[in-house]
Amino acid sequence: MGKTTPERFRVYKNVFDNFTLRTLFDLSTKKYFTMENLVPISIGKEANVFWGQGKYGDVVLKIYRLQSCDFNKMYDYMRYDPRFSEISGHSRKVVFAWAQREYRNLLNAREARISAPTPFMVKNNVLIMEMVGKIRPAPKLKDAFPKKPKEFFDKLVSDIKKFYKFGYVHGDLSQFNILNNKGKPVMIDMSQATPLSNPNAMPFMKRDIKIICKFFTKNGYEVDSEKIIKNL
Ligand SMILES: Nc1ncnc2c1ncn2[C@@H]1O[C@H](COP(=O)(O)OP(=O)(O)OP(=O)(O)O)[C@@H](O)[C@H]1O
Ligand SMILES: [Mg+2]
Known part of the structure; x- marks a missing residue:
């Protein structure tokens, strides 16, 4: 992104790597959310979670970190899942597959008609889903x-x-x-x-x-x- 990074992305420069910033930029141009009003909800072991607003209303962005991610644990969990047993190595691809897996599981949950957030989009390491709760995210x-x-x-x-x-x-x-x-x-x-x-x-x-x-x-x-x- 370098010099052309729009001002509104600069605040995130220290939070995310350039690859993730590009993915976020692409998704924001597709109106899933606007960068200006992202609100951080949680910083977990593998992902940063934000609350945003866009064409689907209130959404939650789950952004799996490409650094400081436990590739081994992810890989270990996926190798016995027949859908993802082909995934190997210790690279970004493992994280992308992990995000894909959550997206597909949320689709399955929907199909099974159980209560879980509706997934809207997954791209690389970024998952966008329905926000649970009205006005603000529902408590744990x-x-x-x-x-x-x-x-x-x-x-x-x-x-x-x-x-x-x-x-x-x-x-x-x-x-x-x-x-x-x-x-x-x-x-x-x-x-x-x-x-x-x-x-x-x-x-x-x-x-x-x-x-x-x-x-x-x-x-x-x-x-x-x-x-x-x-x-x-
Ligand atoms: N769809 C959602 N609607 C409202 N709040 C959400 C939603 N998804 C996540 N959250 C909030 O963000 C927090 C973290 O989300 P989640 O549990 O998916 O990630 P995590 O535990 O950080 O994942 P990991 O352990 O893999 O790093 C949740 O505890 C919840 O408070
Ligand atoms: Mg959790």
């Missing part, structure tokens, strides 16, 4: 325990089952990756979701259920993970 379950835990929990388990019947497991479910959208659960952070043909799928599924049950039980709503696993 960990920060907003539902007033009606039974209702929330039952809907969550019903979505887990639906996704399972559709042939998928989330694989990284916890109070951090479930949003409380006005008392209703929405699953996010789908990059680790995988088809049941992955030999790790069942262990992931059981772990997901155990983590959620433990969280609800700790907060005073007692649930038995074994019973749920048995009734899948």
Whole structure:
């Protein structure tokens, strides 16, 4: 981008590499968001998440970092996913495949009719999806325990089952990756979701259920993970 970088991109020069800036520039010219009003929401292990506004209204941008990314972990998770077993190496391509995987998983979630954000676009390491929440992003379950835990929990388990019947497991479910959208659960952070043909799928599924049950039980709503696993 160099000297021709528009002023509004300069503030991000220290945050993102030039490759990512070019991708963002391209997406902003396609009106998915405007660069001026991006609001940072979260800086995670692998991605920076922003809230933006554009032709689809409020959106969330998940920008996987090309530096300081754990290529090995990503690669390790993907090699058993038949859809991505061809991906190899330790380069940008692994990160792009990781972003693609989250995009496709969100499409699958939609097709399975479970509550998850609608994905709008993925390009290179940038994923754009629907923002969950009105006016502002919905809080995480960990920060907003539902007033009606039974209702929330039952809907969550019903979505887990639906996704399972559709042939998928989330694989990284916890109070951090479930949003409380006005008392209703929405699953996010789908990059680790995988088809049941992955030999790790069942262990992931059981772990997901155990983590959620433990969280609800700790907060005073007692649930038995074994019973749920048995009734899948
Ligand atoms: N579609 C969305 N709508 C509203 N808020 C979102 C949405 N997606 C992500 N967020 C917010 O951004 C935070 C981080 O997103 P996410 O969990 O997908 O990434 P992450 O945990 O940083 O990923 P990783 O662990 O792979 O780095 C979430 O906890 C949530 O608060
Ligand atoms: Mg997360």
